[in-house]
Amino acid sequence: xxxxxxxxVVEVGPADRAVVDLGGVQKEISTALIDGVAVGDYVIVHxxxxxxxxxxxxxxxxxxxxxxxxxxxxxxxxxxxx
Amino acid sequence: xxxxxxxRTGDRAAGVAAAIAAEAQPGRDYRLMEFCGxxxxxxxxxxxxxxxxxxxxxxxxxxxxxxxxxxxxxxxxIRLAREHGAILCSYGDCLRVPASxxxxxxxxxxxxxxxRMIYSTQDALRIAxxxxxxxxxxxxxxxxxxxxxxxxxxxxxxxxxxxxxSILCNHVLTPAAxxxxxxxxxxxxGFVGPxxxxxxxxxxxxxxxxxxxxxPVVIAGFEPLDVMQxxxxxxxxxxxxxxxxxxxxxxxxxxxxxxxxxxLVDEVFELRESFEWRGLGTIPNSALRLRxxxxxxxxxxxxxxxxxxxxADNKACECAAILRGQKRPEECAIFGTVCTPDNPVGSCMVxxxxxxxxxxxxxxxxx
Amino acid sequence: xxSDYIRPLDxxxxxxxxxxxxxxRAMAQLIEELFAxxxxxxxxxxxxxxxxxxxxxGRLVMSTDAHVVSPLFFPGGDIGCLSVHGTINDVxxxxxxxxxxxxxxxxxxxxxxxxxxxxxxxxxxxxxxAGVPIVTGDTKVVEAGKADGVFITTTGVGVLRQGVDLSxxxxxxxxxxxxxxxxxxHGTAVMVARGELALEVDLESDTAPVAASAQKLCALGTDLxxxxxxxxxxxxTALNELAQQSGLAISIDEHALPVRPEVAGTCEILGIxxxxxxxxxxxxxxxxxxxxxxxxxxxxAEAADVGEVRAEPEGLVLLQTTLGGSRVVDMLVGDPLPxxx
Numbered sequence: 001x002x003x004x005x006x007x008x009v010v011e012v013g014p015a016d017r018a019v020v021d022l023g024g025v026q027k028e029i030s031t032a033l034i035d036g037v038a039v040g041d042y043v044i045v046h047x048x049x050x051x052x053x054x055x056x057x058x059x060x061x062x063x064x065x066x067x068x069x070x071x072x073x074x075x076x077x078x079x080x081x082x
Numbered sequence: 083x084x085x086x087x088x089x090r091t092g093d094r095a096a097g098v099a100a101a102i103a104a105e106a107q108p109g110r111d112y113r114l115m116e117f118c119g120x121x122x123x124x125x126x127x128x129x130x131x132x133x134x135x136x137x138x139x140x141x142x143x144x145x146x147x148x149x150x151x152x153x154x155x156x157x158x159x160i161r162l163a164r165e166h167g168a169i170l171c172s173y174g175d176c177l178r179v180p181a182s183x184x185x186x187x188x189x190x191x192x193x194x195x196x197x198r199m200i201y202s203t204q205d206a207l208r209i210a211x212x213x214x215x216x217x218x219x220x221x222x223x224x225x226x227x228x229x230x231x232x233x234x235x236x237x238x239x240x241x242x243x244x245x246x247x248s249i250l251c252n253h254v255l256t257p258a259a260x261x262x263x264x265x266x267x268x269x270x271x272g273f274v275g276p277x278x279x280x281x282x283x284x285x286x287x288x289x290x291x292x293x294x295x296x297x298p299v300v301i302a303g304f305e306p307l308d309v310m311q312x313x314x315x316x317x318x319x320x321x322x323x324x325x326x327x328x329x330x331x332x333x334x335x336x337x338x339x340x341x342x343x344x345x346l347v348d349e350v351f352e353l354r355e356s357f358e359w360r361g362l363g364t365i366p367n368s369a370l371r372l373r374x375x376x377x378x379x380x381x382x383x384x385x386x387x388x389x390x391x392x393x394a395d396n397k398a399c400e401c402a403a404i405l406r407g408q409k410r411p412e413e414c415a416i417f418g419t420v421c422t423p424d425n426p427v428g429s430c431m432v433x434x435x436x437x438x439x440x441x442x443x444x445x446x447x448x449x
Numbered sequence: 450x451x452s453d454y455i456r457p458l459d460x461x462x463x464x465x466x467x468x469x470x471x472x473x474r475a476m477a478q479l480i481e482e483l484f485a486x487x488x489x490x491x492x493x494x495x496x497x498x499x500x501x502x503x504x505x506x507g508r509l510v511m512s513t514d515a516h517v518v519s520p521l522f523f524p525g526g527d528i529g530c531l532s533v534h535g536t537i538n539d540v541x542x543x544x545x546x547x548x549x550x551x552x553x554x555x556x557x558x559x560x561x562x563x564x565x566x567x568x569x570x571x572x573x574x575x576x577x578x579a580g581v582p583i584v585t586g587d588t589k590v591v592e593a594g595k596a597d598g599v600f601i602t603t604t605g606v607g608v609l610r611q612g613v614d615l616s617x618x619x620x621x622x623x624x625x626x627x628x629x630x631x632x633x634x635h636g637t638a639v640m641v642a643r644g645e646l647a648l649e650v651d652l653e654s655d656t657a658p659v660a661a662s663a664q665k666l667c668a669l670g671t672d673l674x675x676x677x678x679x680x681x682x683x684x685x686t687a688l689n690e691l692a693q694q695s696g697l698a699i700s701i702d703e704h705a706l707p708v709r710p711e712v713a714g715t716c717e718i719l720g721i722x723x724x725x726x727x728x729x730x731x732x733x734x735x736x737x738x739x740x741x742x743x744x745x746x747x748x749x750a751e752a753a754d755v756g757e758v759r760a761e762p763e764g765l766v767l768l769q770t771t772l773g774g775s776r777v778v779d780m781l782v783g784d785p786l787p788x789x790x
Contacts, residue, residue, distance in 0.1 A: 003120070003720040004227070004278045004304060006085040006334075019649075023083040023714025026649035030204065032234045033343045042085060044281055044334050047173070048202025048647075049231045051343070052281040052334050054085060059333040063088055066307055069097030076100070083714055092704075092773040099773070129774020201646065306772050423782040444776035447762045 004046040006054050009039055020045060085333075089305030090128070098310040099133040106317050112138045113269055114316055115407055117260065118276030119146030119435030121302065121309055126440035128306040138313065141268070141407040142437035144259055144362060145276055147223045147252075148175045149405060149429040149436045152360045153393040155252055156181040159221045161388050162250065163187070163195035168217040168386070170197045171206040176221060179432045182393055187221075203235035210239070210247040219382045222249045227278040229253045229370065230343035233350040236372065236380055248382040251371050254357065257287045258368030262359075264295055268407045272316040274309060275301035277331055284339025285327050292325040303331035350377055358392060360429050361405035401428035404437050411438040418442055458482045463562040470556065470590025483566055484586065487573040492549070492584035500584035502549060505608040510545035512536055513604040521564065521598050523642040525634075525653030528601055529571035531729060534656050535680065536605035537579050541663035542676035542732055544615045545607035550576060552586040552603050557596035568599065579658040581605070610667050617694025619674035620735045624758040626699060627734045627744055629662055630655065630751035631707040632684050636726035637715045648718065650711050657730030665747035666732075672740035678732050682781045685724040687733055688766045689780045699766045701756035701778065724768075725781050 007020035007027070016032040020043065030049045031037045042054035088094075106112060116122060122142045125131065131140070144150050156179050163170040170187065177188045177199060191197040196216075200206050203220060210218040222232045232249060239247045256279050263270070275288055280301045288299040298319035302312030312330045319326065329335050350373060357369030372381045382388070395401060399421070400414035411417050411430070421427040423439050430436035434443065458478060468475035485493055492500040516532040533550065540547040552572065556565070576583050583603075634655035641648050659678060666673050675694075679687040684706075688699045708723050716723045735758060736744045745752055766778040 005717055008084070022086075022718060024650060024711045025714035025718060027718060028647050030202075030231075030234065033230050033340060033346070035342060044278065046227055046278055047231050048204055049234070051227065051230070051278060052340055055333045059085055062303075062308075062311075062330070062333060063094075066089075066094040066097060066311070069101050070093045071097070073097045073100045074093070083710070083717060086717065090771050092771055095772045095774075127776060128770045128772040129768075129776040130772065132774035133772070423779075443779045443782075447765055447767070447777055 004044050004051065006042050007045050009037055009041045009043060012037055012039055018050065020050075086305065089303070089307040091307075094307055095133060095310060098307065098314055102138060102310070102314050102317060103135050105314065105321065106135050106138050107321060108137070110137060112317055112320060113141055113271050114138065114274060114313060115141045115143045115263070115270045115272075116274040116309065117143035117145040117256065118274075118279065119149070119433065120277060120304055121274055122146065122437060122440050123435045124304065124306050124309055126444035129444070130306055130310060131445065133310065134313070138317065141270065142404070142440070143263060143407060144359070144405040145225065145256065146433050146435040147225055147228070147254065148179060148433035149401070150254065150259070150359045150361060151176070151179065151223055151252055151429065152358050153181050153395070154358075154391050155250070156187065157393065158388045158390060159219075159250055160185055160187060160190045160195070162219050162382060162386060163190055163197055164193070166217065166386050166388070168196070168219045169209060169213060170195070170219050170221060171200045171209060172197065172221040173201070173223070174199045175433050176223060178426070179429065180426060203231050207235055207238055207244065207247065210244050214246060216246060218247050220247070220249045221252070223252045225254055225256050225276070225279050226282045229347050229351065230282060230340070233346045236350050236377060237346070239380060248380045248385050249372070250382040251351075253351065253370040254359070255368050255370070256283070257290070258365050259359070259362065260291060262362050262365050262368075263406060264291070264297070266406045266408070270297065270407065271320050272298040272300070274312045274316065275299045277302060277304040277308070277334075280331065280335045280339065282340045282343050285329050285335060285337050286339075288327045292327050296325045298325045298328070300328045301331050301335050303333065360395070361402040396427050399428040401430045401438075404430050411441040414438070418446060454478050458562060460562045460566050465556045465558060465560040465562065465565065465590055467558055467590055467592070470588060476588065479588065483562065484569055484588070487566075487569045488576070488583050488586075490582040490584065492582065500549070502584065505548070507611065508609040510540050510543045510607045510609050511604065512539035512543070513602065514539060515600060515602045517597070517600050518639060519597060520639070520642055521568065523639050523654055525638055526656040527568055527571050528599065529568035530575035531654075531656050532601040532603045533572050533575035533579065533581075533583075534658050534729060536603040537581055537658045537660055538678040538732070540605045540607040541658070541660040542678050543607070543609070544613035544663070544667055544676065545609045546664070547579070547581045547605055547607040547660055549606050550581055550583045550603055552583050552601060554586070554588045555596050555600040556588060556590045557598055558590055558593040560598050565599065575658070579660060612670065613667050615673065615675050617675050617691045620691065620695040620697055620758045621674070621737070622697060622758055622760045623738050624674060624735050625738055625741050625744075625754050626688070626701065626756040626758065627736055627748065628684065628707065628753055628755050629659065629732045629748050630730070631709045631712065632679070632728055632731065633708060633712040633716065633723035633726035635729040636683065637712045640719070641715060646719070648715060650715055652711050652715065655728055655730035659730060659732040662732055662748055666734055666736075666744060668747070669736065669740050669743060672737040674735040674737065676732055676734045678728070680727050680729060683723070683725040683727055684733065685722070685766065685778045686781055688778065691735065692764050692766050695758070696763055698759040698762050698764070699756060700759050701766065701768050703768055703771045705753055705755045707751065707753045724778060
């Protein structure tokens with residue numbers, strides 16, 4: 001029910017329609033709830049509607065934070081092995 | 083899958099898990115509620131409990147719209163299909179919910195009622211257009227994530243003059259439920275805020291829980307890494323005796339949220355004075371209905387004679403206590419014996435996001 | 450063409466009508482000009498109610514399957530070849546050499562003869578490639594609306610290989626669990642082909658016979674404990690049956706599971722777990738740990754060692770998630786993908 005997926009916009013059509021792609025699967029959705037969607041944007045899709053654009057810069061920052069923590073663990077493990 | 087796979091990897095998870103283990107103070111208990119059903123599902127499906135220290139406990143909240151839908155509302159939907167000959171359109175999750183007289187929407191379909199599973203309100207509109215001589219009713223459920231798509235459908239139906247389309251509105255509000263949980267007296271130290279509800283409503287509506295109740299709220303993204311990071315951020319706030327609204331899901335949530343969607347919902351819907359929630363009782367100002375001034379035409383409760391009749395839960399069912407976080411699924415006497423996903427007695431077992439279904443399906447081997 | 454038939458069957462534009470199921474001349478013509486024309490073999494040519502088959506040396510294995518897939522034609526196959534492959538595979542994974550097939554058709558009044566011919570041709574092709582002839586059959590017709598085009602039931606008979614005795618009860622802790630290729634192709638391809646989901650994706654059913662692979666694995670002798678072709682309910686269902694039969698636990702490594710990106714993407718969008726989605730051209734096997742290398746080379750490049758048998762928790766299937774946690778893989782509840790087989 002809560003199911004929502006991040007997908008890349010590959011086509012923007014008239015009347016609030018767009019086509020998005022997730023892992024090679026393409027789906028037509030409605031963009032009636034957001035403004036200014038362009039090809040290449042990532043959007044969060046829920047029950048056939050784009051709810052929000054995904055901020056790729058913020059996504060990169062979040063992943064970088066995770067990577068930092070992962071590296072700390074890897075360094076710890078390496079120390080333990082020695 | 084970009085922005086999906088990267089948030090599920092084991093090495094990153096190990097990193098966050100190590101940080102949580104390092105920062106959770108021994109001898110202190112952290113009782114955190116994840117409100118959203120999608121988070122309940124993610125926690126169970128990825129086995130996140132394995133990666134948390136024993137003193138950090140997740141309590142499952144009532145953020146599963148199927149779980150909080152009263153039996154009487156499903157009965158209304160079934161009656162619309164069986165007695166009024168309407169084509170009843172519903173998202174898949176509602177179809178198996180057991181209702182009165184040993185029926186469910188799926189069982190009603192087997193008896194000949196026209197019940198159609200849809201993936202989007204657009205499907206329901208299409209069915210209405212393709213069947214002009216039939217009444218088509220959409221069973222609208224969901225928290226604030228799902229309400230804007232219903233609003234769009236109503237506006238489209240209005241613009242097209244679609245006379246045979248109406249909705250049975252059961253849209254509910256997240257902050258109201260959070261107030262009810264806190265009023266219920268369960269010890270909760272912090273909330274993991276819902277992912278997609280927050281993309282729509284923004285982070286501002288949660289500020290009252292930090293300021294007035296002193297409970298930290300961290301909005302988490304949908305993926306398991308997001309949930310773990312939010313747990314870490316909550317542990318930190320609790321350690322520092324802070325209570326603030328923080329946002330882990332920065333890639334999709336802002337303080338204001340989706341203003342366009344909010345305006346659309348405001349245009350189409352108004353607050354109900356009160357609404358019965360399964361398990362939580364009657365909560366004031368917690369649900370929506372179509373505006374009487376503009377949308378009354380599309381309200382199935384006004385178009386058809388299907389009065390709401392409250393139905394009590396099975397006496398042995400502990401869903402009410404579980405939805406409030408007062409009990410765990412294993413503490414229900416009929417969990418896993420009489421009540422299973424195949425034969426669900428209560429709502430927590432029906433939806434895959436329900437606490438009981440999630441625990442039974444994914445975690446019941448853990449003692 | 451027999452001189453009794455005034456006109457040949459109009460395969461191009463004709464439709465099935467009630468007389469085709471009556472047992473009379475119209476039915477005989479349908480059988481001769483459509484079924485027998487494509488499925489021809491010495492047994493069908495006997496023209497009797499049943500087929501007289503040679504004696505076999507060894508124990509018989511028999512299996513049957515009804516096929517109600519919708520749509521009838523989908524990327525990668527159709528109900529015809531599906532019904533042939535499915536039953537051949539059920540016999541093969543018992544450790545038997547598939548020998549003969551029987552096919553029963555329930556036709557809906559009004560069904561296009563062109564579509565029927567296409568389906569029967571596809572069955573003939575599949576049977577020929579697998580070397581398993583359809584030796585006897587039956588046709589019935591029901592009124593329009595009482596069937597969905599065509600339903601096909603196939604029954605297969607084979608002979609158990611010498612010394613082979615496969616069972617879930619043979620599994621031992623430490624045994625490896627194998628899958629012969631990516632999972633979930635068939636179910637997702639059919640769901641998308643149904644056209645109700647507004648999804649565009651390049652996906653084909655994996656429908657194919659697995660008899661050759663099964664035969665190679667049988668050469669491992671008692672190091673091969675058990676085989677199954679995971680159809681309805683997918684890998685998860687087959688493994689749960691194994692866990693029940695053996696009384697042991699099966700632990701699967703999510704990292705090792707082969708899933709095509711398109712299948713993963715489609716399942717993600719639909720909220721379905723690929724573990725529960727049907728395959729129609731795969732086999733899964735439990736192999737003694739010492740025979741893992743031989744099994745991999747027997748099965749080929751797409752095969753994967755996806756997990757192991759453990760002593761406990763008894764009767765459960767567990768998944769070690771990509772995240773590093775673990776969870777139960779339960780029996781399927783409900784039917785997220787109806788009519789895919």
